[in-house]
Amino acid sequence: MKSLGFTGIAFVFLLLLTSCGHHDVVTYSKFRQIHPNMTMDQVERIIGHKGRMINGEHIDGVIVANPGEVVYFWQNEDQSNLSIATINGRVVNAAASGLN
Secondary structure, X not given: OOOOHHHHHHHHHHHHHXXXXXXXXXXXXXXXXXXXXXXXXXXXXXXXXXXXXXXXXXXXXXXXXXXOOEEEEEEOOOOOEEEEEEEOOEEEEEEEEOOO
16 A cells, blocks of 8 residues: 655645635624524524633633623634624523635
8 A cells, every 4th residue: 555645644634624615604694693692503403503701711801701691703814703702501681703
């Protein structure tokens, strides 16, 4: 069996990275479908994939969640984004920036 070598492995790795991207981007249309009291399962079905949980994290030095709140974040390649705040697994707030 022939070895791929470093170049072959690097090519396969890059191919995997590019193919693992989410094909469903966050859009303004999807944002408008999200309403208070929805579950995160409902939100993820609308968007097409799970968001990044950012509870307790800081973004640009700002605390992004209140005590008891869990925030999920999605960002497109153009830096437009959507954040969903939840309490007990239910949407309490949704905010978007730059979505088309």
